[in-house]
Amino acid sequence: xMLHRCVRRQFFLSVLLLATLFSxxxxxxxxxxxxxxxxxxxxDSLRNxxxxxxxSGIELQAFDMKNSxxxxxxxxxxxxHGSLGFELDVNHSTPHVKNIDNTPGIHLGVxxxxxxxxxxxxxxxxxxxxxxxxxxxxxRLGRSVETEPDTQxxxxxxxxxxxxxxxxxxxxxxxxxxxxxxxFDFNGAFGSFGGFNSTYRAHQLFVGVSYHF
Numbered sequence: 396x397m398l399h400r401c402v403r404r405q406f407f408l409s410v411l412l413l414a415t416l417f418s419x420x421x422x423x424x425x426x427x428x429x430x431x432x433x434x435x436x437x438x439d440s441l442r443n444x445x446x447x448x449x450x451s452g453i454e455l456q457a458f459d460m461k462n463s464x465x466x467x468x469x470x471x472x473x474x475x476h477g478s479l480g481f482e483l484d485v486n487h488s489t490p491h492v493k494n495i496d497n498t499p500g501i502h503l504g505v506x507x508x509x510x511x512x513x514x515x516x517x518x519x520x521x522x523x524x525x526x527x528x529x530x531x532x533x534x535r536l537g538r539s540v541e542t543e544p545d546t547q548x549x550x551x552x553x554x555x556x557x558x559x560x561x562x563x564x565x566x567x568x569x570x571x572x573x574x575x576x577x578x579f580d581f582n583g584a585f586g587s588f589g590g591f592n593s594t595y596r597a598h599q600l601f602v603g604v605s606y607h608f
Contacts, residue, residue, distance in 0.1 A: 427608055432601040443594045464489070487505070499539055505597075509529070509553040513525070514526065522558065528553055529552060553575050555571055
C-alpha cells in the first residue's frame with residue numbers, strides 16, 4: 396500500500412512538473428491536439444508468475460490472457476510545429492485471465508496512463524511518427540474461485556509507432572501500434588495466503604481521429 400501511494404505521488408508530481416514546464420517553455424502558438432482511439436489488445440500470457448507473502452518464492456505456470464477491445468484518448472502538443480512532441484495517452488483494456496486447469500478465469504482490467512515523447516515527420520498530409528515513455532498502469536484483478544479483488548499500480552514502459560493522415564487542415568485519421576511492458580504485483584490476490592508477482596506485456600492496434608488546433 397505504501398508503495399502504491401509513493402508511485403501515485405511520483406506520478407502526480409511528474410504530471411505537475413510536466414505541466415509547469417509546458418507553461419514556461421511552450422509558445423502560445425504551439426500545435427495542440429486531442430484524439431480519440433479504439434482498437435484491439437493482444438496480451439501475452441502473464442509470465443514469471445511467482446507467489447508472494449507467507450508462501451513466497453513458488454513459481455506458478457503462466458496465466459494465459461484473452462484478447463480484448465481497447466479504447467482511450469490522447470492530448471498532445473508539438474511546441475514548435477516541428478518533429479518533437481509530447482503526449483498524454485490514456486487507454487483501457489480487459490485482458491481477462493483464461494480458465495486455468497478447469498478453474499474459471501479471472502477478470503482483469505488494465506488502464507495505461509502514458510507520458511510519451513514523440514518524433515514525427517512533419518508532412519502536410521501524411522505524418523509517420525514514433526514515441527516512447529513511461530506509463531502508469533492501474534491493474535484491477537477481480538474476485539474468482541481462487542482470488543480476491545486486488546488493485547495495484549505499477550510503472551511500465553510504452554513504445555508506439557503510427558501514421559496520421561490529415562483529411563482537413565485540422566482533422567486527421569491515424570492508425571497506431573503500441574507495445575507495453577510492466578510488472579504486476581498482486582500481493583493480496585490470495586487473501587491471507589499472499590499473492591503473486593508477474594510480467595505483463597501487451598501489443599495493441601488502434602485507429603482514431605485527432606483534432607489539431
